[in-house]
Amino acid sequence: MQRDPRDSRLHFSIGKRRLVLTLLILIPSALASAYVGSVLPEKGSTPLELAIIIVYSILFAWISVGFWTAIMGWFTIMRRYDRFAVGHALSEPLEPGPPPRTAVLFPICNEDTPRVMAGVKTTYLSLQRTPGADQFDIHILSDSGGADKWMEEEAAWAALVEELDAQGRIFYRNRKVNLKRKSGNVADFCRRHGREYKYMAVFDADSVMRGDTLNDMVHIMERRPRIGILQTAPACFGRDTLLGRLQQFANRAYGPMFAAGLHFWQLGDAQYWGHNALIRVEPFMRHCGLPRLSGKPPLGGDILSHDFVEAALMRRAGWEVWLAFDLTGSWEECPPNLLSELKRDRRWCQGNLQHLRLLFTEGLFPAHRVLFLNGAMSYASALLWFLFLMLSSIEAVIQALVGPNYFTATRSLFPTWPVWQPLWALVLLATTGVLLFFPKILSYLLILFKTRRSRLFGGPLRLLGSIVLEVAFSALLAPIRMLFHSKFVCITLLGRKIGWGSQQRDDRPTTWGEALRFHGGGALFGLLWGGVVWLYAPRFFWWIAPIVLPIVFSMPLSVLTSHDGPGRWLRRKRLLLIPEETSPDREITDVTHFTAEMEDAPVPLGLPREAGFLRALLDPGLNGLRRALLLRHKRNPGEIARARNARLVEKLLEGGPKTLSAGEKQCLLRAPDALLEAHTRAWTADGDAVRKAWLKQARG
Known part of the structure; x- marks a missing residue:
């Protein structure tokens, strides 16, 4: 199903906006690259300096994408109106007739059973408070492998159905053969029950959604029959660890602006994030079957990051994919500690690098080819930053050991005196800093003056303090993430595949033994790197110190941010607060209460x-x-x-x-x-x- 050819405004806006984005990225990147060449001692004339310029230009273009996305998101929210926002469909009445049946899917695999069932119960009860409750069924799709976990889930499901009197409304199925992980789990549901439903809302194990939000999504899909996938922008909640609180604060403070910016550039070519989205079942079944890539894992075999591919296939078939940035009432949880986050990122890295093999697949829309490249760059950029820092360090050491070349290859009566301009380097550093941190200032201004929701973040001063705190810890953790992501890219390209275990979703802290095992090698590398630079180019050491020192101290940083003590202390001081803590929706209160209630529930026979x-x-x-x-x-x-x-x-x-x-x-x-x-x-x-x-x- 293609877009209505009469909708020329949308076609024109798509072309205009993406042309503007391309120019906003390429022109400043070219200027920045030229500026880097002017700062380097040999003006980019050596192979080493040429490599530095090339890597920096790619990285500058990469961070420019996020910057301009934030800028356009800021303008979109400031105007409080976007003529292409899918939320406008809510003002249009539905056609008379029976409501479409919708399945709410909870694909799970060896998850914390009380938390899963609490999310199911919360969503079910929230739906029951809406007029459209009868059109929704909930399906718990389990890939849990062990007999103990299987029976624990089945017993909890049976107890929940009995408690809610939800026979025939909440279903449970444990797959005997777990092919293709989550994508295979959803595909199995479609084969068994897909023809019974017009829509399916795909959740994660920790997802929660308001009933009226689900009804609104169905309403939008009914009024916009060309939409194949409608993706919400989930808000994070529920963490007490320091890292968890930092992440959920960043998500709630900056997330709405970036979501609006993504919508501005993508329009009907958005990505699907694999959860908290509504999907039209019939075209999904017909067009979104995932191919098995030729060759062996990690770059061959089953596609791990299935969601981007499914969105691209849906779009190739003529159906639109939209990001409903203006819908609220959609939540998820974030990883509780750095090790849990990095384990998840390793899986995502492998899946996103697989997408590079699909870049030239016939029939894909250019926007989704760019999204494939963007997903791969999410991790490849870390390797590029690492290479840039290594090349810069090597350049500094060589300059210290060899010294400047006063006489060029061409004949000259006078020597060439190298000139070091520290102000130029500071300007370059400041420009990069603006691209990275200015969007956070915009978020503060947006919350303070436009949405007037600063009280939900603790007030203007505490909101500002929280942003400063988040920026400081982001700067400390970014080098550690860079090192690990670089490693993930390298081991994936070298052919080492990974497992697919369940995610840690509780606030259990990282032990010092775990920190030593995961961060010990990186800390040793940081000591060697910093030591060599300090020994041969001590002035350059202070330029890379903000990178090297966090890597050296990665073990205590990882342990500290995994504990809930600092997080709870900051909450008492009303820092890193989020709206789900200061003014929680009923669903947030319910899922927290139900989880604790189910964890403490007695089990027969003791x-x-x-x-x-x-x-x-x-x-x-x-x-x-x-x-x-x-x-x-x-x-x-x-x-x-x-x-x-x-x-x-x-x-x-x-x-x-x-x-x-x-x-x-x-x-x-x-x-x-x-x-x-x-x-x-x-x-x-x-x-x-x-x-x-x-x-x-x-x-x-």
């Missing part, structure tokens, strides 16, 4: 909550539920399967659950007759000792 497999064997309610779910799709096992199941029951009764392998536990949980036999024999008179031994084993 079992640990994590002992899901043993509970499925002993708890009559969960055992009966598991068998009932299996009997809905009853299949008569063959003689071989029955014999195998009988052996597993005997093995279980003799040695307890710990004697079974992960695969054997899975077999028992899919065999209703064997489950019933194990449960019955554990609760009969002669099974009393067996049952007590199992309970002791679990509690020990």
Whole structure:
């Protein structure tokens, strides 16, 4: 489905805005590159200095994109109107008829079960407070692998459905074969249930959304039938660690401006971030099946960062992708510590570098090719910064060791005197600083004078103090992130693949042992780098000290920012506050309360909550539920399967659950007759000792 050809205003604005952005990036970058050449001792005439100029010009262009995005976002919010904002559709009445059915998907994989169910409960209850509640169903799509986690989730789901009287409204499914991770999980849902729904709202395990926001998104999609994906700009909340509070403050203070800027440049060619978005199911099923890249991982095989690719495929098919920057009521959580963030970034780095192989795929829109390149640059830019700093350090050391060349290759009566202009270098540094930090000043002015929401951030002075604090810690952590991202790019290009574990979503702090293991090598490298420069070019050392010193002290920085003590202290001082703390929506209060409530809920038989497999064997309610779910799709096992199941029951009764392998536990949980036999024999008179031994084993 193509855009309406009569909508010439949109076509004209797309071309005009992107031409302006291109000029705003290329012209200043060319001027900055020339200026760098004039600052260098040899004026860019040596191969080393030429490399410095090339790398710097690419980096200058890269940070210019973010700068101009912030500028246009600032103007968009200052005007309080954008004629192309999809939110305008909310003022248009819907056509009469039955409301479209919408599925809310929670794809999960070995997540914290109480937090997941609290998010499901919060979203469900929020929907129930809206007129359109009956059109929504919630599907929990589990890729959790272990039997204990599977049964823990199933028990929590059953309890939640019973509590909310939500039979036939909240569903749970655990995949037997976990192909293609989250994208495969969603694709499996589409194959099973896609034809039952017109839309699906894809969440993350920690996502929360207001019911009226979901209804508004459906309304927009109904009034804008060319939209295939409608992406919200999620707000971060819920963290107490220092790093978490820094990130969620930055998201809430600067995020709205950058989201408005992205909308200004992208219009109907936005990206999809994989969660907190509404998708039109039929075209998604028809056009967004992900290819398997040729070759071996990490650059081949399954596509890890599936979301950008799905948006590009949707757009290639003629459907639009929009960022609803003006919709509120969409939330997620951010990583609690630096190690958790970097583990996530390593996966994203591999996925984004895979996108480079798709740059020249036939039929893709130019905007999405640029988004692929932009995603790869999110990590490749770190390697470029690293190369720029290394080349600059080498240049400084060479100048110190070799000295200046007074006589050029051409004949001259007079020597060429090298002139060092420190003011020029300071101007260059100041220009780069403006590109990086001026948007944060604009955000402060925007909150203070236009939106008048500074009280939600603690007031004007505390908001300013919070921004200064965030800038200081960003400057300290940026070199550490640069070093790790450079490493991730290199190991990906060298062919080393990674795992895909679940993310840490609690506020557990980083231990000194973990910090030493992850940061020790980098700290040693920082000492060597700084030591060599200090030894041979001590004046240049002070230029790179803001980079080298944070790397050297990366271990204490990582540990400090992972603790919730400093974060809670700053909150008491009303610093790094966000609106979700000063004036929380009901959904934020609910999800926090429900999580604590579910974590403290008693488990039958006094079992640990994590002992899901043993509970499925002993708890009559969960055992009966598991068998009932299996009997809905009853299949008569063959003689071989029955014999195998009988052996597993005997093995279980003799040695307890710990004697079974992960695969054997899975077999028992899919065999209703064997489950019933194990449960019955554990609760009969002669099974009393067996049952007590199992309970002791679990509690020990």
